[in-house]
Amino acid sequence: MTEFNLLVGGPSNMWPVDLAQQITVPWIAADRGALRLLDLGITPQVAVGDFDSLTTAELATVQAQVADLRYAVTDKDETDTELALALALTELQATRVTLYGATGGRLDHLLDNLFMLLQPRFLPYCQRVRIIDRQNNLRLFLPGVHTITQEAGQHYLAFAPLTAVTGLTLYDTKYKLTNADYEQPIMFASNQFTQKSATFSFRTGVVAVIQSHD
Known part of the structure:
Protein backbone atom coordinates (compact mmCIF):
# COMPACT_ATOMS: atom_id res chain seq x y z
CA MET A 1 0.00 0.00 0.00
CA THR A 2 1.24 3.46 -0.95
CA GLU A 3 -0.36 5.85 1.53
CA PHE A 4 -0.22 9.62 1.83
CA ASN A 5 -1.71 12.22 4.15
CA LEU A 6 -2.81 15.48 2.56
CA LEU A 7 -3.22 18.70 4.56
CA VAL A 8 -5.37 21.39 2.98
CA GLY A 9 -6.55 24.79 4.11
CA GLY A 10 -9.40 24.22 6.57
CA PRO A 11 -9.30 25.60 10.13
CA SER A 12 -6.97 23.86 12.54
CA ASN A 13 -9.66 23.58 15.24
CA MET A 14 -11.20 20.81 13.13
CA TRP A 15 -7.99 18.79 12.91
CA PRO A 16 -7.87 15.51 14.86
CA VAL A 17 -6.12 16.01 18.17
CA ASP A 18 -3.35 13.57 17.19
CA LEU A 19 -2.51 15.18 13.85
CA ALA A 20 1.03 16.09 14.91
CA GLN A 21 1.70 12.41 15.66
CA GLN A 22 0.76 11.28 12.14
CA ILE A 23 4.37 10.93 11.00
CA THR A 24 4.54 7.30 9.86
CA VAL A 25 2.77 8.18 6.60
CA PRO A 26 4.36 10.72 4.20
CA TRP A 27 2.63 14.07 3.80
CA ILE A 28 1.57 16.19 0.83
CA ALA A 29 0.61 19.81 1.46
CA ALA A 30 -1.71 22.08 -0.46
CA ASP A 31 -0.64 25.73 -0.34
CA ARG A 32 -0.55 27.03 3.28
CA GLY A 33 -0.74 23.45 4.50
CA ALA A 34 3.02 23.29 3.91
CA LEU A 35 3.73 25.98 6.49
CA ARG A 36 1.26 24.45 8.92
CA LEU A 37 3.00 21.09 8.70
CA LEU A 38 6.41 22.67 9.23
CA ASP A 39 5.03 24.38 12.34
CA LEU A 40 4.07 20.90 13.61
CA GLY A 41 7.58 19.60 12.96
CA ILE A 42 6.49 17.64 9.86
CA THR A 43 8.24 18.17 6.54
CA PRO A 44 5.94 17.36 3.62
CA GLN A 45 7.32 15.25 0.81
CA VAL A 46 5.62 17.52 -1.74
CA ALA A 47 3.85 20.89 -1.52
CA VAL A 48 1.50 22.06 -4.27
CA GLY A 49 -0.22 25.39 -4.90
CA ASP A 50 0.00 29.01 -5.89
CA PHE A 51 1.08 29.85 -2.31
CA ASP A 52 -0.79 33.13 -2.45
CA SER A 53 -1.81 32.71 1.19
CA LEU A 54 1.82 32.96 2.34
CA THR A 55 3.80 36.10 2.99
CA THR A 56 7.18 36.50 1.31
CA ALA A 57 8.94 35.41 4.51
CA GLU A 58 6.63 32.41 5.00
CA LEU A 59 7.16 31.27 1.41
CA ALA A 60 10.91 31.55 1.90
CA THR A 61 10.61 29.25 4.94
CA VAL A 62 8.71 26.69 2.89
CA GLN A 63 11.17 26.93 -0.01
CA ALA A 64 14.09 26.36 2.35
CA GLN A 65 12.64 23.22 3.94
CA VAL A 66 10.47 21.46 1.36
CA ALA A 67 12.51 19.82 -1.38
CA ASP A 68 9.70 19.30 -3.88
CA LEU A 69 7.54 22.38 -4.53
CA ARG A 70 5.00 22.38 -7.36
CA TYR A 71 3.98 25.91 -8.30
CA ALA A 72 0.59 26.77 -9.81
CA VAL A 73 -0.69 30.03 -11.22
CA THR A 74 -3.12 31.99 -9.04
CA ASP A 75 -5.89 32.26 -11.64
CA LYS A 76 -6.77 28.66 -12.46
CA ASP A 77 -9.75 26.35 -12.80
CA GLU A 78 -8.48 23.83 -10.24
CA THR A 79 -8.16 24.38 -6.52
CA ASP A 80 -4.85 23.69 -4.81
CA THR A 81 -6.52 20.71 -3.15
CA GLU A 82 -7.49 19.26 -6.53
CA LEU A 83 -3.93 19.69 -7.78
CA ALA A 84 -2.52 17.95 -4.71
CA LEU A 85 -5.01 15.09 -4.89
CA ALA A 86 -4.36 14.56 -8.59
CA LEU A 87 -0.63 14.43 -7.83
CA ALA A 88 -1.18 11.84 -5.09
CA LEU A 89 -3.45 9.57 -7.12
CA THR A 90 -1.75 9.74 -10.52
CA GLU A 91 1.93 10.62 -10.30
CA LEU A 92 2.51 9.08 -6.85
CA GLN A 93 -0.02 6.28 -7.46
CA ALA A 94 -1.37 6.40 -3.92
CA THR A 95 -3.59 3.52 -2.87
CA ARG A 96 -4.89 5.59 0.07
CA VAL A 97 -5.05 9.34 0.60
CA THR A 98 -6.31 10.83 3.86
CA LEU A 99 -7.40 14.47 3.65
CA TYR A 100 -7.10 16.66 6.72
CA GLY A 101 -8.23 20.27 6.89
CA ALA A 102 -10.90 19.63 4.27
CA THR A 103 -13.85 20.54 6.53
CA GLY A 104 -14.91 23.48 8.65
CA GLY A 105 -14.78 27.15 7.82
CA ARG A 106 -16.27 28.19 4.49
CA LEU A 107 -19.09 25.98 3.22
CA ASP A 108 -18.06 26.45 -0.41
CA HIS A 109 -14.67 24.93 0.39
CA LEU A 110 -16.27 21.99 2.21
CA LEU A 111 -18.64 21.25 -0.67
CA ASP A 112 -15.87 21.66 -3.21
CA ASN A 113 -13.70 19.16 -1.35
CA LEU A 114 -16.58 16.68 -1.34
CA PHE A 115 -17.86 17.22 -4.87
CA MET A 116 -14.38 17.08 -6.42
CA LEU A 117 -14.37 13.34 -5.69
CA LEU A 118 -17.28 12.97 -8.13
CA GLN A 119 -15.25 14.43 -11.01
CA PRO A 120 -14.66 11.85 -13.77
CA ARG A 121 -10.88 11.95 -13.20
CA PHE A 122 -11.23 11.24 -9.48
CA LEU A 123 -14.33 9.04 -9.35
CA PRO A 124 -12.57 5.76 -10.26
CA TYR A 125 -10.22 6.36 -7.31
CA CYS A 126 -12.74 7.77 -4.83
CA GLN A 127 -12.70 4.68 -2.61
CA ARG A 128 -9.00 5.35 -1.95
CA VAL A 129 -9.76 8.74 -0.35
CA ARG A 130 -10.81 9.51 3.22
CA ILE A 131 -11.75 12.88 4.69
CA ILE A 132 -11.08 13.00 8.43
CA ASP A 133 -11.60 15.74 11.01
CA ARG A 134 -12.03 15.93 14.77
Whole structure:
Protein backbone atom coordinates (compact mmCIF):
# COMPACT_ATOMS: atom_id res chain seq x y z
CA MET A 1 0.00 0.00 0.00
CA THR A 2 1.24 3.46 -0.95
CA GLU A 3 -0.36 5.85 1.53
CA PHE A 4 -0.22 9.62 1.83
CA ASN A 5 -1.71 12.22 4.15
CA LEU A 6 -2.81 15.48 2.56
CA LEU A 7 -3.22 18.70 4.56
CA VAL A 8 -5.37 21.39 2.98
CA GLY A 9 -6.55 24.79 4.11
CA GLY A 10 -9.40 24.22 6.57
CA PRO A 11 -9.30 25.60 10.13
CA SER A 12 -6.97 23.86 12.54
CA ASN A 13 -9.66 23.58 15.24
CA MET A 14 -11.20 20.81 13.13
CA TRP A 15 -7.99 18.79 12.91
CA PRO A 16 -7.87 15.51 14.86
CA VAL A 17 -6.12 16.01 18.17
CA ASP A 18 -3.35 13.57 17.19
CA LEU A 19 -2.51 15.18 13.85
CA ALA A 20 1.03 16.09 14.91
CA GLN A 21 1.70 12.41 15.66
CA GLN A 22 0.76 11.28 12.14
CA ILE A 23 4.37 10.93 11.00
CA THR A 24 4.54 7.30 9.86
CA VAL A 25 2.77 8.18 6.60
CA PRO A 26 4.36 10.72 4.20
CA TRP A 27 2.63 14.07 3.80
CA ILE A 28 1.57 16.19 0.83
CA ALA A 29 0.61 19.81 1.46
CA ALA A 30 -1.71 22.08 -0.46
CA ASP A 31 -0.64 25.73 -0.34
CA ARG A 32 -0.55 27.03 3.28
CA GLY A 33 -0.74 23.45 4.50
CA ALA A 34 3.02 23.29 3.91
CA LEU A 35 3.73 25.98 6.49
CA ARG A 36 1.26 24.45 8.92
CA LEU A 37 3.00 21.09 8.70
CA LEU A 38 6.41 22.67 9.23
CA ASP A 39 5.03 24.38 12.34
CA LEU A 40 4.07 20.90 13.61
CA GLY A 41 7.58 19.60 12.96
CA ILE A 42 6.49 17.64 9.86
CA THR A 43 8.24 18.17 6.54
CA PRO A 44 5.94 17.36 3.62
CA GLN A 45 7.32 15.25 0.81
CA VAL A 46 5.62 17.52 -1.74
CA ALA A 47 3.85 20.89 -1.52
CA VAL A 48 1.50 22.06 -4.27
CA GLY A 49 -0.22 25.39 -4.90
CA ASP A 50 0.00 29.01 -5.89
CA PHE A 51 1.08 29.85 -2.31
CA ASP A 52 -0.79 33.13 -2.45
CA SER A 53 -1.81 32.71 1.19
CA LEU A 54 1.82 32.96 2.34
CA THR A 55 3.80 36.10 2.99
CA THR A 56 7.18 36.50 1.31
CA ALA A 57 8.94 35.41 4.51
CA GLU A 58 6.63 32.41 5.00
CA LEU A 59 7.16 31.27 1.41
CA ALA A 60 10.91 31.55 1.90
CA THR A 61 10.61 29.25 4.94
CA VAL A 62 8.71 26.69 2.89
CA GLN A 63 11.17 26.93 -0.01
CA ALA A 64 14.09 26.36 2.35
CA GLN A 65 12.64 23.22 3.94
CA VAL A 66 10.47 21.46 1.36
CA ALA A 67 12.51 19.82 -1.38
CA ASP A 68 9.70 19.30 -3.88
CA LEU A 69 7.54 22.38 -4.53
CA ARG A 70 5.00 22.38 -7.36
CA TYR A 71 3.98 25.91 -8.30
CA ALA A 72 0.59 26.77 -9.81
CA VAL A 73 -0.69 30.03 -11.22
CA THR A 74 -3.12 31.99 -9.04
CA ASP A 75 -5.89 32.26 -11.64
CA LYS A 76 -6.77 28.66 -12.46
CA ASP A 77 -9.75 26.35 -12.80
CA GLU A 78 -8.48 23.83 -10.24
CA THR A 79 -8.16 24.38 -6.52
CA ASP A 80 -4.85 23.69 -4.81
CA THR A 81 -6.52 20.71 -3.15
CA GLU A 82 -7.49 19.26 -6.53
CA LEU A 83 -3.93 19.69 -7.78
CA ALA A 84 -2.52 17.95 -4.71
CA LEU A 85 -5.01 15.09 -4.89
CA ALA A 86 -4.36 14.56 -8.59
CA LEU A 87 -0.63 14.43 -7.83
CA ALA A 88 -1.18 11.84 -5.09
CA LEU A 89 -3.45 9.57 -7.12
CA THR A 90 -1.75 9.74 -10.52
CA GLU A 91 1.93 10.62 -10.30
CA LEU A 92 2.51 9.08 -6.85
CA GLN A 93 -0.02 6.28 -7.46
CA ALA A 94 -1.37 6.40 -3.92
CA THR A 95 -3.59 3.52 -2.87
CA ARG A 96 -4.89 5.59 0.07
CA VAL A 97 -5.05 9.34 0.60
CA THR A 98 -6.31 10.83 3.86
CA LEU A 99 -7.40 14.47 3.65
CA TYR A 100 -7.10 16.66 6.72
CA GLY A 101 -8.23 20.27 6.89
CA ALA A 102 -10.90 19.63 4.27
CA THR A 103 -13.85 20.54 6.53
CA GLY A 104 -14.91 23.48 8.65
CA GLY A 105 -14.78 27.15 7.82
CA ARG A 106 -16.27 28.19 4.49
CA LEU A 107 -19.09 25.98 3.22
CA ASP A 108 -18.06 26.45 -0.41
CA HIS A 109 -14.67 24.93 0.39
CA LEU A 110 -16.27 21.99 2.21
CA LEU A 111 -18.64 21.25 -0.67
CA ASP A 112 -15.87 21.66 -3.21
CA ASN A 113 -13.70 19.16 -1.35
CA LEU A 114 -16.58 16.68 -1.34
CA PHE A 115 -17.86 17.22 -4.87
CA MET A 116 -14.38 17.08 -6.42
CA LEU A 117 -14.37 13.34 -5.69
CA LEU A 118 -17.28 12.97 -8.13
CA GLN A 119 -15.25 14.43 -11.01
CA PRO A 120 -14.66 11.85 -13.77
CA ARG A 121 -10.88 11.95 -13.20
CA PHE A 122 -11.23 11.24 -9.48
CA LEU A 123 -14.33 9.04 -9.35
CA PRO A 124 -12.57 5.76 -10.26
CA TYR A 125 -10.22 6.36 -7.31
CA CYS A 126 -12.74 7.77 -4.83
CA GLN A 127 -12.70 4.68 -2.61
CA ARG A 128 -9.00 5.35 -1.95
CA VAL A 129 -9.76 8.74 -0.35
CA ARG A 130 -10.81 9.51 3.22
CA ILE A 131 -11.75 12.88 4.69
CA ILE A 132 -11.08 13.00 8.43
CA ASP A 133 -11.60 15.74 11.01
CA ARG A 134 -12.03 15.93 14.77
CA GLN A 135 -15.56 14.48 14.64
CA ASN A 136 -15.97 12.70 11.33
CA ASN A 137 -14.57 10.08 9.01
CA LEU A 138 -16.02 10.24 5.48
CA ARG A 139 -15.52 7.82 2.60
CA LEU A 140 -17.13 7.39 -0.82
CA PHE A 141 -18.14 4.04 -2.28
CA LEU A 142 -18.90 2.77 -5.77
CA PRO A 143 -21.46 0.05 -6.57
CA GLY A 144 -20.95 -3.34 -4.97
CA VAL A 145 -21.07 -5.05 -1.58
CA HIS A 146 -19.02 -3.33 1.12
CA THR A 147 -18.20 -4.11 4.74
CA ILE A 148 -16.89 -1.33 6.96
CA THR A 149 -15.42 -1.50 10.46
CA GLN A 150 -16.44 0.84 13.26
CA GLU A 151 -13.75 3.41 14.00
CA ALA A 152 -12.78 3.90 17.64
CA GLY A 153 -15.04 6.42 19.37
CA GLN A 154 -17.37 6.89 16.41
CA HIS A 155 -20.92 6.24 17.63
CA TYR A 156 -22.97 7.31 14.62
CA LEU A 157 -23.13 6.01 11.08
CA ALA A 158 -24.67 7.87 8.13
CA PHE A 159 -25.29 6.88 4.53
CA ALA A 160 -25.66 9.58 1.89
CA PRO A 161 -26.35 8.81 -1.76
CA LEU A 162 -24.60 11.64 -3.60
CA THR A 163 -26.10 10.74 -6.97
CA ALA A 164 -29.06 8.73 -8.14
CA VAL A 165 -28.67 5.32 -6.50
CA THR A 166 -30.39 1.98 -7.05
CA GLY A 167 -30.68 -1.04 -4.78
CA LEU A 168 -29.32 0.48 -1.57
CA THR A 169 -29.47 -2.15 1.15
CA LEU A 170 -28.28 -1.81 4.75
CA TYR A 171 -28.04 -5.33 6.11
CA ASP A 172 -27.12 -5.15 9.77
CA THR A 173 -27.18 -1.57 11.03
CA LYS A 174 -29.67 -0.46 13.69
CA TYR A 175 -31.94 0.94 10.98
CA LYS A 176 -32.09 -1.34 7.95
CA LEU A 177 -32.96 -0.64 4.34
CA THR A 178 -33.80 -3.05 1.53
CA ASN A 179 -33.27 -2.51 -2.19
CA ALA A 180 -34.16 1.20 -2.14
CA ASP A 181 -33.82 3.53 -5.12
CA TYR A 182 -33.27 7.30 -4.96
CA GLU A 183 -33.25 9.81 -7.79
CA GLN A 184 -31.55 12.63 -5.88
CA PRO A 185 -29.02 13.06 -3.06
CA ILE A 186 -30.37 12.22 0.39
CA MET A 187 -28.92 11.78 3.87
CA PHE A 188 -29.70 8.91 6.21
CA ALA A 189 -28.24 10.24 9.45
CA SER A 190 -27.83 8.89 12.98
CA ASN A 191 -27.76 5.20 12.15
CA GLN A 192 -25.59 2.96 14.34
CA PHE A 193 -23.49 -0.17 14.21
CA THR A 194 -25.01 -3.23 15.88
CA GLN A 195 -21.64 -5.02 15.87
CA LYS A 196 -18.05 -4.14 15.06
CA SER A 197 -18.74 -4.03 11.33
CA ALA A 198 -21.60 -3.23 8.96
CA THR A 199 -22.36 -4.43 5.44
CA PHE A 200 -24.23 -2.52 2.75
CA SER A 201 -24.65 -2.77 -1.01
CA PHE A 202 -26.06 -0.90 -3.99
CA ARG A 203 -26.17 -1.44 -7.75
CA THR A 204 -25.56 2.01 -9.27
CA GLY A 205 -24.47 5.46 -8.11
CA VAL A 206 -22.14 6.83 -5.45
CA VAL A 207 -22.73 6.62 -1.69
CA ALA A 208 -20.89 8.56 1.01
CA VAL A 209 -20.53 6.88 4.40
CA ILE A 210 -19.80 8.97 7.48
CA GLN A 211 -18.77 7.77 10.92
CA SER A 212 -19.02 10.46 13.57
CA HIS A 213 -19.53 11.39 17.21
CA ASP A 214 -21.02 14.36 19.07
